[in-house]
Amino acid sequence: MKIGLFIPCYVDQFFPDVARATYELLTKLGCEVEYPLGQTCCGQPMANSGFASLSKGCDANFISCFKHVDYVVAPSGSCVLHLKEHLHGSDEKAATHIREHIYELTEFLTDVLKVSTLPASFPHRVGMHVSCHGQRGLHLSSMTELRLPEFSKPMQLLNMVEGIEVSYPERKDECCGFGGTFCVFEEAVSVKMGKDRIKEHDVNEVEYITGVDVSCLMHLEGILKRNGSKVKTIHIAEILNHELKQKA
Amino acid sequence: MSDVINGKGVLSHADAAEVFISDEPRTDWHDETLWFVRSKRDKASLQVPEWEELRSLASAIKDHSLSNLDNYLKEFEEKATANGIRIHWAADAGEHNQIILDILKKHGFSKMVKSKSMLTEECHLNPFLEKNGIEVVDTDLGERIVQFRQETPSHIVLPAIHLKKQDVSDTFHEHLGTEKGNNDPQYLTEAARGHLREKFISSPLALTGVNFAIAETGGFVVCTNEGNADMGVHAASVHIACMGVEKIIPRAKDLAVFLRLLARSATGQPITTYSSHFHKPRRGQEMHVVIVDNGRSRQLGRADFRNSLKCIRCAACFNTCPVYRRSGGHSYHTAVAGPIGAILNPNLDMKANADLPFASTLCGSCSNVCPVKIDIHEQLWKWRQVLAEEGHVAPSKKVAMKGLAFIFSSPALFRFAGRVGRKMMRAFPGLMNNKKMNPWYKQREMPEAPAQSFRDWFKENKT
Numbered sequence: 001m002k003i004g005l006f007i008p009c010y011v012d013q014f015f016p017d018v019a020r021a022t023y024e025l026l027t028k029l030g031c032e033v034e035y036p037l038g039q040t041c042c043g044q045p046m047a048n049s050g051f052a053s054l055s056k057g058c059d060a061n062f063i064s065c066f067k068h069v070d071y072v073v074a075p076s077g078s079c080v081l082h083l084k085e086h087l088h089g090s091d092e093k094a095a096t097h098i099r100e101h102i103y104e105l106t107e108f109l110t111d112v113l114k115v116s117t118l119p120a121s122f123p124h125r126v127g128m129h130v131s132c133h134g135q136r137g138l139h140l141s142s143m144t145e146l147r148l149p150e151f152s153k154p155m156q157l158l159n160m161v162e163g164i165e166v167s168y169p170e171r172k173d174e175c176c177g178f179g180g181t182f183c184v185f186e187e188a189v190s191v192k193m194g195k196d197r198i199k200e201h202d203v204n205e206v207e208y209i210t211g212v213d214v215s216c217l218m219h220l221e222g223i224l225k226r227n228g229s230k231v232k233t234i235h236i237a238e239i240l241n242h243e244l245k246q247k248a
Numbered sequence: 249m250s251d252v253i254n255g256k257g258v259l260s261h262a263d264a265a266e267v268f269i270s271d272e273p274r275t276d277w278h279d280e281t282l283w284f285v286r287s288k289r290d291k292a293s294l295q296v297p298e299w300e301e302l303r304s305l306a307s308a309i310k311d312h313s314l315s316n317l318d319n320y321l322k323e324f325e326e327k328a329t330a331n332g333i334r335i336h337w338a339a340d341a342g343e344h345n346q347i348i349l350d351i352l353k354k355h356g357f358s359k360m361v362k363s364k365s366m367l368t369e370e371c372h373l374n375p376f377l378e379k380n381g382i383e384v385v386d387t388d389l390g391e392r393i394v395q396f397r398q399e400t401p402s403h404i405v406l407p408a409i410h411l412k413k414q415d416v417s418d419t420f421h422e423h424l425g426t427e428k429g430n431n432d433p434q435y436l437t438e439a440a441r442g443h444l445r446e447k448f449i450s451s452p453l454a455l456t457g458v459n460f461a462i463a464e465t466g467g468f469v470v471c472t473n474e475g476n477a478d479m480g481v482h483a484a485s486v487h488i489a490c491m492g493v494e495k496i497i498p499r500a501k502d503l504a505v506f507l508r509l510l511a512r513s514a515t516g517q518p519i520t521t522y523s524s525h526f527h528k529p530r531r532g533q534e535m536h537v538v539i540v541d542n543g544r545s546r547q548l549g550r551a552d553f554r555n556s557l558k559c560i561r562c563a564a565c566f567n568t569c570p571v572y573r574r575s576g577g578h579s580y581h582t583a584v585a586g587p588i589g590a591i592l593n594p595n596l597d598m599k600a601n602a603d604l605p606f607a608s609t610l611c612g613s614c615s616n617v618c619p620v621k622i623d624i625h626e627q628l629w630k631w632r633q634v635l636a637e638e639g640h641v642a643p644s645k646k647v648a649m650k651g652l653a654f655i656f657s658s659p660a661l662f663r664f665a666g667r668v669g670r671k672m673m674r675a676f677p678g679l680m681n682n683k684k685m686n687p688w689y690k691q692r693e694m695p696e697a698p699a700q701s702f703r704d705w706f707k708e709n710k711t
Contacts, residue, residue, distance in 0.1 A: 037711075050633050136611065136613070147297075186571070191690075
């Protein structure tokens with residue numbers, strides 16, 4: 001089983017630690033991980049701005065990077081959802097294969113690898129931020145709007161981590177306000193939404209806010225830092241890889 | 249930062265929202281009030297074990313009705329006419345307004361009462377009639393409040409939700425002579441009640457909306473919580489009901505699905521206080537139904553957007569929308585605000601409403617609460633594509649996206665741009681840390697730029 005690791009463009013450039021944690025975690029769980037060096041972006045920034053028509057070159061590049069692997073795995077629900085819904089190209093057979101075999105990291109761990117134990121330890125109070133695209137798009141967890149049984153793939157994994165205390169904010173699955181280019185074109189609403197999420201995590205006296213999407217965390221981190229908060233953001237891969245990393 | 253300004257000098261959603269949010273305590277109150285309504289909706293839906301099945305059923309009935317709209321409308325017209333109701337067809341807002349004015353003129357009436365009808369808001373009926381010398385009194389309490397203030401409803405179910413009780417007190421003091429500074433809701437409601445009773449009794453004509461029109465019977469149903477539709481109609485010799493073509497459902501028994509969903513989705517009530525069924529005029533009364541297209545058949549022809557016409561106007565998508573709750577209904581500068589408004593209004597005027605599909609994070613909560621399963625957030629995304637295609641997105645944005653697309657299509661260029669960008673950010677933080685030029689930085693720190701990308705690390709250590 002060959003896994004192609006997709007590291008979203010901004011994660012590659014600004015959050016290499018998240019990418020490393022993902023790579024190390026998958027490797028240590030016995031996966032054969034390949035990181036195609038020619039990869040760039042999923043194309044979402046253009047598409048969500050109304051210019052999906054411009055992302056053909058980007059899509060073609062993605063397909064040529066990942067067409068030969070069995071699974072594509074990425075530490076991002078949002079980018080994965082975009083590719084699952086919109087990746088097409090002249091090699092449509094390859095595009096279809098990718099759309100059907102691309103996984104966000106936590107769903108890959110729970111659904112494909114069926115991980116039941118993790119030798120990870122993170123003795124901290126952590127607030128769970130439920131990212132919309134992973135949740136409502138990829139169904140990583142149940143949703144408060146729907147009358148369906150409760151579950152959460154990210155939580156299932158965090159529960160395997162020693163010493164961790166995880167809490168949800170009062171509004172369990174409200175959006176943080178990042179929203180891609182929304183964060184700059186609707187700056188006032190975006191920041192207000194982020195501030196309100198943080199307020200609810202503060203009530204739980206968390207040390208960290210975690211989630212499956214770096215974009216949400218980057219937005220929350222920007223607000224936390226501006227306001228001099230001690231609360232840090234950390235991607236779920238970094239928690240799941242925490243002890244493993246130190247042993248390595 | 250705004251990229252779209254409506255042609256009429258109306259603020260774009262982003263700009264209007266910024267003004268709204270500048271009063272943070274009021275924004276918090278608005279957000280919490282509507283979240284409370286959303287929570288009531290959750291509780292009500294949890295009490296119905298077959299909730300998700302009901303949604304699927306409602307969606308299927310509406311899909312079917314939309315696919316057979318011509319036949320069902322014809323059937324409705326035949327049955328209603330046989331019952332003694334006069335049917336009028338209006339292609340657009342102008343025709344709709346003229347039909348109503350003609351009925352008023354025919355009878356020599358100079359005033360009327362009106363219960364809630366978002367269609368008449370969409371058609372701008374009130375200003376049209378007022379210009380023609382007709383006194384229009386909105387009898388829904390929230391609507392009467394905003395009418396006094398010469399505002400428009402900010403929410404389709406809770407029209408005055410942007411106002412606090414002291415605002416209402418000030419308004420009533422000015423218009424109804426209530427005690428200044430008396431904010432007691434019961435006192436204020438009592439005053440409105442007395443005022444409206446007089447209007448009901450003295451009005452010869454009452455206009456209502458239509459929640460559901462039934463093809464099989466030629467009858468229609470109007471849902472209110474205040475009973476104001478009934479009071480107006482009972483006292484008036486002429487009743488006009490206005491409906492969009494999409495309000496049609498095939499059978500009376502379909503109401504069993506929709507009436508269970510409507511109020512639960514809207515406010516968390518099991519059912520609206522009044523679900524009034526009208527079938528024919530009472531003796532001596534005249535009853536008219538105005539059936540309006542106003543762009544709906546155009547929307548029906550758009551494959552990606554036609555099912556937005558399934559909407560039953562419950563406003564659940566408003567209440568759940570984190571953007572709506574923090575920007576207020578007036579920021580949407582249209583009769584129907586919120587997520588559903590953002591997919592309906594571009595059909596009415598693409599240029600003027602080009603900002604609305606962008607007033608969303610695409611979080612998807614709207615689609616989940618929708619009782620008729622409209623894929624609202626997916627349509628928001630699709631409208632963005634249409635608007636870009638039709639040239640209604642700012643040229644600067646288009647240039648930026650073209651640049652981005654170019655960079656991402658070339659791995660070497662992407663690596664180069666990333667390396668240079670991070671170097672610049674590290675060397676000259678002031679470049680990005682500029683509140684005027686960089687909206688991100690206004691209230692957020694930039695992420696730190698690491699010396700090495702993941703790719704660089706990988707190449708150095710793993711290959």
